[in-house]
Amino acid sequence: MFAMMIAVVAKGVYDLGGPQAVWDINTRYDRTEMFNFNPDPFVRHTFWSVLIGQLFYWGNIYSTNQALVQRCIALPTLRKAQIALLIVWPLKTMIVFLCLVAGAIVFARYNQCDPMSVKQIQRPDQLLPLYVIEMFADIPGFVGLFIAGVFSGSLSTISSGVNSLAAVTLQDYIRPLLPDGKLSDSAATLYVKLVSVFYGLLSILLVLVAQQMGNIIQATITLFGLLGSPVFGLFTLGMFVPAANPKGAFWGTLIGIGCSLWVGVGAMIYRPYIPQKPVSVASCVALYKNVTHSTYSPELFGQPSDEDLHKNSDIPLIYQISYQCYGVIGTVVTIIAGYLISLITGRTSIADLDATLFTPVVRRRIERLQRARIENYILKAGSKKAKKVIARALAPNGDGQSPTAK
DSSP states (O other), X not given: OHHHXXXXXXXXXXXXXXXXXXXXXXXXXXXXXXXXXXXXXXXSSOHHHHHHHHHHHHHHHHHHOHHHHHXXXXXXXXXXXXXXXXXXXHHHHHHHHHHHHHHHHHHHHHTTSOTTTTTSOSSGGGHHHHHHHHHSTTSTTHHHHHHHHHHHHHHHHHHHHHHHHHHHHIIIIIXXXXXXXXXXXXXXXXXXXXXXXXXXXXXXXXXXXXXXXXXXXXXXXXXXXXXXXXXXXXXXXXXXXXXXXXXXXXXXXXXHHHHHHHHHHHHHHHOOOOOOOOOOOTTOHHHHHXXXXXXXXXXXXXXXXXXXXXXXXXXXXXXXXXXXXXXXXXXHHHHHHHHHHHHXXXXXXXXXXXXXXXXXXXXXXXXXXXXXXXXXXXXXXXXXXXXXXXXXXXXXXXXXXXXXXX
């Protein structure tokens, strides 16, 4: 996949006359807008919506996503898991950068003849494949290699996700239903294979849903924001909020999922109008007239209709929020709801907390409070009685003596 993207970028830059030419064309048509500091969350892409939204998006993936966490746990030590993540970081940055450059190259190539306007393609996701087919048609086998590279990247992600789902289903849902939770290796393997087939078929069916979410990048961020962000909020609540209890965690997660789905599904149903950057068919006017059977006016081409401009006035404002904010909504709502419900139903006592399960800053505070409670108890009850109580609490069988002492 890396090799294919590098080849596409290298040839594209060369054919267009160098990096400066690509940059100039994109700048001329307002495609290099990077520092729009408008804080309005209802604007589709701004510096803040992308920065904050992507922080929550990647935080979710690298902190709580089952597929990635399972890979980290498979490594023998924490240090090796950390090294693996450090290796992934520049590689992931590189592939995202290559995708951005490829997008700039594709626009520079078609800036005077938009393929969607002349009906060569139906969706923006088809722009890069169209470019590869047209620009690399004279290189035997390259288009096939490009398709293989794309499929290798997607299939590796899907396979790891299906495998993770099957493992979780077996451990958390199938084993508890069996007598004593016992299952032979051969039976466990069979269950995992059957569950993997089910999730594979479900993934194919979800394509019908993904088609309603816009282009593939938007669909990915939307799905993780709607379904993954409440899980991210749940773990954040557990690691940073000592007062959280099981009821707060459970109901907070449900409320977070409900709120994020409410906003995301509502946006898919209402489909608010999204302003688009201008495109042109100046170099293929005849083709445009032939395939659309309409007249061409440079002044009116690509301009939104009156219906589009007034469409959003009839749509509730919450459904017009940028898809980049879905992850923020799910995470924040889960944390706040979980914390408030924990306070209402009875916060967890400091004495009942396992400090090792919290983030280091919170852990140190919990340990200080627990030490202070022990010291206060010793002062009030006397050192002799306190030692007996502490020894009884620490003993494996809870009676003040270890099994070996008996």
